[in-house]
Amino acid sequence: MDKSKRFTTGEIIKRENITHDLWKIWLKIDEKFTFDPGQYCTVGYEGIERPYSIASSPEEDLVELFIELVPEPDGILTPLLYNLYEGEKVTLRKRAKGLFKFQNDFENQIMLTTVTGIAPIVSMMRSNNLDKSKHNIWIYEGASYIDEFGYLEELIGLSNNNKNINFVPTCSRPDDPKNRDWNGMTGRVNDIFFDVFKDINDANKDNTIIYACGHPEMVSDIAEKYSEKYTFIEEKFWTA
Secondary structure, three states, X not given: OOHHHOEEXXXXXXXXXXXXXXXXXEEEEOOOOOOOOOOEEEEEEOOEEEEEEEOOOOOOOOEEEEEEOOOOOOOOOHHHHHOOOOOOEEEEEOOOEOOOOOOOOOOEEEEEEEHHHHHHHHHHHHOOOOOOOOOEEEEEEEEOOHHHOOOHHHHHHHHHHOOXXXXXXXXXXXXXXXXXXXXXXXXXXXXXXXXXXXXXXXXXXXXXXXEEEOOHHHHHHHHHHHOOOOEEEEEOOOOO
């Protein structure tokens, strides 16, 4: 098959380092690239491909990715992407994929994430084509270190400006010196959610959906506890 029918090119227009092993890139795609909020794109470099959730909304001009470095020998693509800066190019498969999308039929939307797993949720929250005003939305994000919250200010602002959206970030290592300025909730996100879920546990189960995206252990734990009781959707690929 002609590769031009399957692949396009993305140029890195901007890069922002979040920590020593977390960064964001913004790609200008050579061709029109369509996706639904929550989906992922398949990025390639030197013939190696991996899926990455998209943080930008479909209405934005650039495709934004939030990436975590997986060091060698386990990491294959992320060490290569880590060394790419503005002006360099990657390949993209022309079709975005993934079923981890906003499910409009549920009044109560509960979203559980860790670090880069927040990306598809950010895409959903940014999208003007999704009417979120009719839903009760809880976003729980966990991180070991507070500098790993890649969209903290954006999501706090979203929560402050929308009565129906509640953002709950939690730090799992509050005693670490790096987290000494943290005054928010502490603990692993799945444990925190288990403790506070009683506040919304009376919600109509048929009208409630739980999303989980991020570290596979977190996703598996949430799935084990809640997938048989509530509608549940997960995304747990761990990109290397």
